[in-house]
Amino acid sequence: MPVACSFLLLFVLILSTCRHKPGVYIQKLKNQHYRLIVNGSPYIIKGVCYNPVPIGSNHEYDWWADAHKPWVVDGKLMKGMGINTIRLYQANSEPEKVKQVIRDLYNLYGIRTLMGDWLGFWEYPCPFYGDKKFQDKVRNQLIEMVNLYKDEPGILGWILGNENNYSCLGHVNPWSNDEIDKEPDPQKQKAMRARIYYSFVNDLAKEVRKADPMHPIGLGNGELVGLEFANQFCPDVDFIACIIYRGRTFGNLFKSIRMTFDKPVLLAEFGADCYDAYLKKEDQNMQAFFLESQWNQIYENLANNKAGAGNCIGGTVFEWTDEWWKYNPDNPQEWKAHNTESGWSNGSYYFDIRAEGNKNMNEEWFGIVALSPELENGLNKRLPRKAYYVIREFWKHPVLKKTRGKKIPQGG
Numbered sequence: 001m002p003v004a005c006s007f008l009l010l011f012v013l014i015l016s017t018c019r020h021k022p023g024v025y026i027q028k029l030k031n032q033h034y035r036l037i038v039n040g041s042p043y044i045i046k047g048v049c050y051n052p053v054p055i056g057s058n059h060e061y062d063w064w065a066d067a068h069k070p071w072v073v074d075g076k077l078m079k080g081m082g083i084n085t086i087r088l089y090q091a092n093s094e095p096e097k098v099k100q101v102i103r104d105l106y107n108l109y110g111i112r113t114l115m116g117d118w119l120g121f122w123e124y125p126c127p128f129y130g131d132k133k134f135q136d137k138v139r140n141q142l143i144e145m146v147n148l149y150k151d152e153p154g155i156l157g158w159i160l161g162n163e164n165n166y167s168c169l170g171h172v173n174p175w176s177n178d179e180i181d182k183e184p185d186p187q188k189q190k191a192m193r194a195r196i197y198y199s200f201v202n203d204l205a206k207e208v209r210k211a212d213p214m215h216p217i218g219l220g221n222g223e224l225v226g227l228e229f230a231n232q233f234c235p236d237v238d239f240i241a242c243i244i245y246r247g248r249t250f251g252n253l254f255k256s257i258r259m260t261f262d263k264p265v266l267l268a269e270f271g272a273d274c275y276d277a278y279l280k281k282e283d284q285n286m287q288a289f290f291l292e293s294q295w296n297q298i299y300e301n302l303a304n305n306k307a308g309a310g311n312c313i314g315g316t317v318f319e320w321t322d323e324w325w326k327y328n329p330d331n332p333q334e335w336k337a338h339n340t341e342s343g344w345s346n347g348s349y350y351f352d353i354r355a356e357g358n359k360n361m362n363e364e365w366f367g368i369v370a371l372s373p374e375l376e377n378g379l380n381k382r383l384p385r386k387a388y389y390v391i392r393e394f395w396k397h398p399v400l401k402k403t404r405g406k407k408i409p410q411g412g
Contacts, residue, residue: 059329099152
């Protein structure tokens, strides 16, 4: 073969390879660490969970159609903080609205979107993961969503489910089928449900990859519950999107995942509220302290940091703004008041665990940006809390406390 033809063939092969290289993908390094690559460069997900419900409304509010475009106002604040990613739990039913949000955030501020799907978790009366008709319905809706948004430049990846694994335990949105009901052993029943659920998610991951080979696919999972089953039945996801509330530290989470289900980890939902249920007052210092410590651990476990497990790709904090409807979602009168009642207890958030009944978690106070009843350009005025500035400075100068001033490799 002539030399000129050889070079031409080599060029064609290289060009073909480049065309098929995903724009966003997980890279496994020689040291077995993982990192996210976006357009050829390492990318640390520095994100927030996003659901900008205004004061006086609840989760049914269609913020996607808000003429005042809250995402544009929020995007400017996010960029000023250093946020590069938002997490959306579910797309709106009107695709053009969704595309507008994704495009505005990306084109105006360079902020990418992790798009989620509940996988029918909130279907009434419960999700029937053991039923083929239900599975087909969820599959069709998911693939339709992927096909609608996969070509948007602002899309970073997909997250399948959230805490759906808890339904396998029968604690949240329990489900069953005839085969499971015939099994007398409750523990075997849980294992059967886990096998069915994670196998189903794995099938979904394969379908998503066929539709969109250009973006990674995450398994939304509450804590580490069920990951031993995911290891067996759900190998085709690219990363674990872990929902976790462990207070100041994530403990042995990253090392445990290495041993149980060796996949990259995104802390897809974590955080701290800023209301002291014991002293009954807002405490921005408390929230900032917890969040800075949590981000410290995220960075400690990024690729190429010898101090950690090297399997973390970033996090999306819960959440951007407070949601005033959460304590009593069925009573519209209470959506106009910032409720200070605590809904549940978590001893890992120890500053206010001495609150009455040890209930110290305030669902309406998780925002790193507060909402004011005062309107500004038709929207509730945004009031960044101390955590906004503390995390902004940490991202600018990520010096880990445990590594005695050693700077951490950055990306994104």
